[in-house]
Amino acid sequence: MSKEKYPTLSDSSMVTEFVLLGFSDVLELRASHAVLFLLIYLATLTGNLLIVTVTTFDQGLHTPMYFFLRNLSVLDMCYISVTVPKACVVLLLDNGVISVPGCAAQIFLVLVFTLPELLCLTVMACDRYVAVCLPLRYPAVMSPWVCVQMTVASILSAVVNSGFHTGNTFWPSFCQSNVVHQLFRDTPSLLRLSCSDTFSNEIAIFVCSVGIAGGCFAFIAVSYVHIFATVLRAPTGRERGKAFSTCVPQTLVVTVSDSSAAAVRVKPSSTPPTIQDTVTSMLCSIVPPLSNPVIYSLRNQQIKEAVQRTMRFY
Template identity: 75%
Template sequence: MTNSTTLAEFVLLGFSDVLELRASHTMLFLLIYLATLTGNLLIVTVTTFDQGLHTPMYFFLRNLSILDMCYISVTVPKACVVFLMDNGVISIAGCAAQIFLVLVFALTELLFLTVMARDRYVAICLPLHYPAIMSPRVCVQMTLASILSAVVYSGFHTGNTFRLSFCQSNVVHQFFCDIPSLLKLSCSDTFSNEIAIFVSAVVTGGSCFAFITVSYIHIFSKVLRFPVKDRGKAFSTCIPHILVMTVFVSSATAVYLKPTSSSFTIQDMITSVFYSIVPPFLNPIIYSFRNKQIMHGVKKIMRTFYLGRR
């Protein structure tokens, strides 16, 4: 890697050079980070220890929460250092690791959301076949396949990025290392990289989005035949999923499918927040804290902990 570049390190940037604003950004990111860890850790704890939540739906939700804690931990701690200490220096290896992990967790999140759409489709449209189609073995296989696919995808794009030469500025106009920002700094021909990103993003993201869309078309057509009193529960599990998916896919698309140019805008950094930080923060809120079974599990664990201490 060091042979392919004349740079020894990159420099990440914050949203502002003003000390007061940097302190505010640090506090905001830190609060979001702590809230995300707390919410997702609570979900993992409840879905692990409550035997009534050992179902495919909560299996994927538990894995999604673990993933979200890892995902946000890749970018936010370093970003807080960049904001507060005004020290954005990151080594070439550290930058490569950050890109690799962000891509792994982002794609795994997308695939998990797709698998969760399949789970909702089978549960609502094929309830009699649900135990067979979504058996524990199948759930584990889909989880491992999602992770393995993300690792291969991320490894390819990370390696393809760092084969380039970076002999211009080492200032990355972003609060974490990402491929679009690095392509703007390369003095190599990046056309093949842009084509590879575009094709893989369209194929992967488009396939997942199309699968989810078709799944929810079938789900909603089925739900509309339910009695009015039964529609609320079905919609309450589906609409949050659509909301998360829309925010995640639209923001990632805006960053990775935007034509590469030499210009840097604050809008690019803000857009990156919506696919790297917002989904892990929102998932516990819209998936679980509105879920009566999760809240019942939380109360049960808190009651057990309280009685145990007495």
């Protein structure tokens, strides 16, 4: 899909819809991209659904850590379902037109699933810290009621945060162009189209991103420093191996998720869009949800054993 198909709007025109651009104008390439994204989407749904299934029906996995892992898998399935199916439609039909309300809804949903995922990873780090460093206090600190409270709090905070940023994104006027150089809508790509001063919007995004994501990352980093220091003092190799089998996957997931988010949101909206931005944005929307079940399945012995028991049962 080329930009020439959608001319720049005049200054007097107001945007009533946006147009998403794909990677190529060649039908064969668009079809191959769509098939690839669809396969990744199905693999992501299958892997995360498998984790949800085994952590729900395996009694040995009814612990706080796997409760939050199940929440993480549900969030991953919801998040990728907001972005990838529409991207496949854009690629296959060469029609990326979307209304302003539809665009706002997608941005809201992307944000509402992103923040709870980050908070879920943070709580999982807290869970491992208490389990490894304060084992005697674990039943009281990570009780089922506390886990439910933290889940509800993360969802409510995500709704408030998403509503604020969505409203902040669509408050400026869009009158210069309606062509979005992405396969789905995100805040930076839309701010590039504004004919208003978006400096305050960018400051708000930067402050919230640094405050929330930076705070969570710092908490996770400190937690794992204490965890690994405690694990290395463990008297037996078996205890160290068991601790590493649960901590290492979470460390990898946090690294993938945070680096992906930073790659999309750090770039200023005033920077001209490039094809690399489109590719990076798309990869950041599909890699973390796909990597989570892969990392946990390959590195977590309890998950692998639970999957084997589930497969034998069916």
